[in-house]
Amino acid sequence: MLKISLSENVANLQRQFFATGKTLNLDFRIAQLKILKQAILDNEEEIFGALKADLNKPHFETYLSEIFLAVKEIDYTIKHLAKWVKPRKISTPIAQFPATCKIYPEPLGVVLIIGAWNYPINLTILPLVGAIAAGNCAVIKPSEIAENSSHIIGKIISKYFDQSYITVVEGDKHTTQELINQKFDHILFTGSPTVGKMIMKAAAEHLTPVTLELGGKSPCIVEPNPNLEYTAKRIVWGKFINGGQTCIAPDYLLVNHQIKDQLIKQIKTCIQEFFGNNPSESPDYTRIINQKQFNRLSHLLSECKIIIGGAKNHEDLYIEPTLVECFNLENPLLNEEIFGPILPVVEYTELAEAIAYINSRPKPLALYFFSHDKNQQQQVLESTSSGGVSINYTMMHSTVPGLPFGGVGNSGTGAYHGKAGFDTFSHSKSVLQKPFWIDLSLLYPPYQDKIKWLKLLIRI
Missing domain, CATH: 3.40.309.10 (Aldehyde Dehydrogenase; Chain A, domain 2)
Structure with a gap:
């Protein structure tokens, strides 16, 4: 895990790995998800111990809400990922004939995941699953309030993953401030509306999109x-x-x-x-x-x-x-x-x-x-x-x-879990492709007498 100073830019370190193109490969993504699953299962006892120390959390609740849900999220994602990454063909208007239209999901790049202390494993790992599935590099900032859980997250990630691909940055609110002042391609934050507003304000400086999971009175x-x-x-x-x-x-x-x-x-x-x-x-x-x-x-x-x-x-x-x-x-x-x-x-x-x-x-x-x-x-x-x-x-x-x-409104913006997590950390790139075997001259000047053909197309 990394200890950062004001002079370091973690996002740039991750961006160098992203530039290699490794994360674009479907097999690579699936392999990393399998590694993440094994990392969780290999370290069950340490996770139990960390949650017990932080919250006196019973083993059953830890297994159910932290380990079981994380593993099932990974399994679900692996099962469906090959379908999610495929370009999706959509119908093409007759006015565009001849052409094909597709939507290509592509990774955003380097994302920041800021976790919460109440479910420290769940609320960092589940967003990470979506980030990996979409082909991104990730920086994780666990909550320092659940100190033992933060340490075990850092230990697991640093042991199983290349630190220039996925890394954990531990620290207090000042560390979080340093991170959000850097340029990321997406930030997912789980916490209070008050801090969520600070995250959004800092992200706006870089026009960085955010997903905010903020809670409220349910x-x-x-x-x-x-x-x-x-x-x-x-x-x-x-x-x-x-x-x-x-x-x-x-x-x-x-x-x-x-x-x-x-x-x-x-x-x-x-x-x-x-x-x-x-x-x-x-x-x-x-x-x-x-x-x-x-x-x-x-x-x-x-x-x-x-x-x-x-x-x-x-x-x-x-x-x-x-x-x-x-x-x-x-x-x-x-x-x-x-x-x-x-x-x-x-x-x-x-x-x-x-x-x-x-x-x-x-x-x-x-x-x-x-x-x-x-x-x-x-x-x-x-x-x-x-x-x-x-x-x-x-x-x-x-x-x-x-x-x-x-959430919606004051309880948050954006979503994750399953396909929603993949979509959150992806850009849907719209692509239109035309052949050379024909070239309709309707769009080209001179325009004299051509508007009647446009009016005819509007009726179709």
């Missing part, structure tokens, strides 16, 4: 439902996995007044079933990443009515799975992304009321809707805008390689 609407037990389990799993530190975790519940008390009861039962009577002793419950985040979450808790949980321990960075009731819509819990194990509950009477509330806020990265009613499902899909949606579950849409993952 709502979860619950209508009267024939199976509140399953509903509660799916909400509790999605909210409290990784200690609630997930950009697409349900950020607040909008619950129909008819079932509010029943759902809260089921959620309480479910929390106990998942984590026992004392979640602090559960081997399956993650901790808050650092003291700064713990203090922020503790402050949020001090301004609300707790209905389940609320216990915390600053020495252990532990906050119990917690439900709170919000009557004041100006409460910070309903206006700031929580990013922790606190779930506010807001009661509504009619579904239209919940939809109106969501539409009055910035567009979220994810939206969840629990209802057996197909008409209601369609109503929510058509009446709201969000990066993605899971119906009768939480977060699962993000695990499907064929579904683009990304």
Whole structure:
């Protein structure tokens, strides 16, 4: 991995490798993806250890959200890549006869991937898969907040890849600033809207395109439902996995007044079933990443009515799975992304009321809707805008390689995963090709009496 100074330009080092043309070769790309897969599998234990040290993350959650999803993304990409790289023929207008038109995907060049601390392997490796598949060189900047995970990412990449092809640059926010001031061909950033704006501003100096994955307040609407037990389990799993530190975790519940008390009861039962009577002793419950985040979450808790949980321990960075009731819509819990194990509950009477509330806020990265009613499902899909949606579950849409993952509006711009990742890191080059066996003179001067032929073509 590299330690950079202000005098170095990492992008230029990668650009020299890109200029060799090696990354254009399909076999080369597939070979690098296979190496990446093997690198992850070879270093499972070290990845487990890093996530345990950073977040007290259970091995199962690490395997599921960091290793399993990364490997499946690689497998999916290898399976489809030969099709993705082929030029795509499109229909040619008769006015262009004789000609053929094709779209050629070509790599952008050198891309910068800035990862996040909450899923440090997943949120660097999955974008990297798209970058490799599209034929680019890549610079990775892991989050320094998850220090152990940052180190293991750097160690793995430096061991398995030519550093002029893919390299990891570790460091703090000043290192990130140094990197974004360099000229890259694309930047993908995962993090907060505040930092996302800084990334976009710096990228604008070089007219560098950006993909921003920014999160936000993802709502979860619950209508009267024939199976509140399953509903509660799916909400509790999605909210409290990784200690609630997930950009697409349900950020607040909008619950129909008819079932509010029943759902809260089921959620309480479910929390106990998942984590026992004392979640602090559960081997399956993650901790808050650092003291700064713990203090922020503790402050949020001090301004609300707790209905389940609320216990915390600053020495252990532990906050119990917690439900709170919000009557004041100006409460910070309903206006700031929580990013922790606190779930506010807001009661509504009619579904239209919940939809109106969501539409009055910035567009979220994810939206969840629990209802057996197909008409209601369609109503929510058509009446709201969000990066993605899971119906009768939480977060699962993000695990499907064929579904683009990304935000809209304040929750982000652009997408990746599967073909979307390949497209994000590719330029679609439009190509028209004409033969020499005929040359129509309609376009050439003199133009006298030719406009009638153009008018005739407009009707065809």
